[in-house]
Amino acid sequence: MTILSNIDTVNNEPPPRKVTFMKAASVLRRLLAGTATRATLAVALALLVTAVLILISGKNPLLAYAALLKGAFGSIDRIAFGFNKSTPYILAGLGVALCFRANVINIGAEGQIAVGGIGATAVALSGLALPGLLLMPLALLAGVVCGAAWSGLAAFVSLKRGVHEVLCTLLLNFVGVLLVSEMLHGKLGEPGAGFPQSPLLPRAIWLPKLVAGTDLHIGIVLAVIATVACHILFWRTTFGFRLRIMGASRDAARYVGISSIRQTMRVMLTAGGLAGLAGGVEVLGVHYRLIEGFSAGFGFNAVGVALLASLNPLAVLPAGLFIGFLEAGALAMQREVGVPSSLVFVIQGLTMVFVLCALGLRGERSKV
């Protein structure tokens, strides 16, 4: 049947040059296959470059890294500290990863954590005559609901008024953080404390310790459960399937009749809930009270963790632990070697850059 052969032309000539270059690139590509390998390589490169910076400042990088390791893993207490530090990053990072996967750019984790913290505190201090074992989950649930409300607000404004979600989520961060201050100077503040903080929460609703005698609370268990849940949600449910379609192509979503408005709302609520949970865990597990600025930098780290995990929910766990332990070790490095702890941020930043480069090198986004 030749009659239908006059097809519109498609330009598909491969460029004849660059053959050797492509061969080299393909070898490199095979070496870099596998997310884990690439992430490890990126971390190694980041440490290497930072070592040069430490050298320039006249300190011994090996000693610095040894101090960093010791600070992170040197004792049970240090390890407990690292896990606690990682928990909110993992929880909030999961939400960010899901959003980014659906092509919804939510950078509002910080505000959602803050408002989640308010919710948890409000319930904890409400004086409800309930046993601690009941009040504690209720407080965490309040954190989830408040975090989801905050992200839902951003999604609503974005969808209803056509404001870009980056702007909505970003700006609501400031509002959320300031809302904490407002609360602490008002209703939730501790009278006469002279410091913007809430009264100490009743001991009965503090998060139980995982290992007696340490600070390690059960937050990390919640984080692991949340990671597995998000993995299943994303890869094994119809909700995740819709997110994957929508993230890959809005036109395809329209074609199969997926409402991107409804899906955006749902994924934002999920992410806000996870961030709100992180806020509640911080309040009930670490500070035992709401304090001003407790969420500072968490939102940025959540985005970093999600990107470091190349938006793969399961990989958020190791990525969050990496960032958490890195920060835990940073103070020790500063104390013992005199390397400023801010260098840790350099390592973090470089790692992310290298991971993203490694992903780019493959020439495509990871599987959707």
Next chain:
Amino acid sequence: MLEMRGIKKAYGTVQANRGIDLDVAAGQIVGLLGENGSGKSTLMKLLFGVVSADAGTIRFKDKPLSGHGPAQAMAAGLGMIHQHFTLVEAMSVTENVMLGAPGSSPWLSPRETASRIRQESATYGLDIDPDAMIGDLPHGRRQRVEIVKAILRGADLLILDEPTSNLSPPEVEGLLGIMARLRDQGRAIVFISHKLDEVIAICSEVVVLRDGAVAGTCRVEGATRAGLARMMVGRDMPPPIAREATAAGRNVLHVGQMALTERGVERLAPISFSLRAGEILAIAGIDGNGQTELAECLAGLRLPTAGGIDLDGHDITLASVGERTELGMAYIPVDRATMSLVTGMSVSDNLALRDFDKPPLSRGGYLARSYFAERAREMSQRFAIKASGPDIAARTLSGGNQQKIVLAREIGRHPAVMIAHQPVWGLDPGATHFVIEQILALRAAGGAIIYISSSLEEVMTLGDRIAVMQGGRLSIPIDRDTVDLTQIGLMMAGDDSLIHGAAA
């Protein structure tokens, strides 16, 4: 002024230009006619240096032109006005004209440029304000900015690629006037169009391309629209491929006075037709005349603003995509890369796009992965999808195999009504054959099909009844036995009287 001799160009196995000659003299407007894919755009891209020819010579103003790029083409005095403009909306007319203008001086001279724009505007009756922002200008004005841009860069020969396709009738009048004045000033114009009336109105000579070769060249004085249309379409149609005669089934789809108006623009004039089981209604027409809007209204991606759609006794005018799918509606859109396939997802996922949220593929919101794989294996076999496994990404497959995934998903569930929009676009002959076969098989099995294409040959091969879409209107479908090719060609080229006549 311009001599093109024996121009040849192949893209892969497709011969886009097979030895084309084209002559244009100074002070002459030459019309270049042809269907989509007849080689017009390729020829002009070769002339402008966007792509390079496999064979043939070009002489422009008595100098050979070869191995050139667009910059050299512009420097030599060629100007091209693309269908899609290359203007920055947030900048003024003057700034756009200065943008990328040749010249070695790093300093811009906005005042001088503005005065030159005013001068040329007066000469050719362009009526352009150099200080106006592009974003504030209507489509027709923007086109004039493109023209003045080309003139100020010293273009002696202007190529206008379907310049009237998005213009309103008065704007078309204005453009033809400007073209006449450009001609009278001694410039040459190549006018690419599907619209016979405009070509006859303004050109002195017409070159008709078909299948990458010159089908005919003639003076406009002696030409008739019917003659040109026949030349464009090809006199001898090949014999239709084997198809069983099917008895007319019952009516399954009825569209009544369906219309679509978006942001004050009428996309679809009230459209009515019925479709019977086991019948193919083929809709011909130049791309962009409302076909996508019609298909998306039927498939539920847009909601019509008036009229109704009835599928097998159910009013689906406002039904969701999911409800339509449930009732047996299938849709193959023209855009494979971003719409009917998610190329980053696996073959099995793509096969499940329509019913992943229903048993057995999922229960209670939880996906049953084993069924995904099972379905993929079954469909790959039935539709000869060549993929190394159900889990590999669709993007790694050839265009033909990608379209087979879409076919498997849409035809595999035995739809009552299927809308296929250019389903063989960009496919090689083998895959094209397969797609056509599958569509005919669906027809034989009692499916009702709407086949939309800009290729008359496809339409003639497949259609039991044939209608033409032009300017958002659909002509009354004509039986394949009584269809008059010339008439179809004329209607496609925008002969309003025929469409009105048919619709009355």
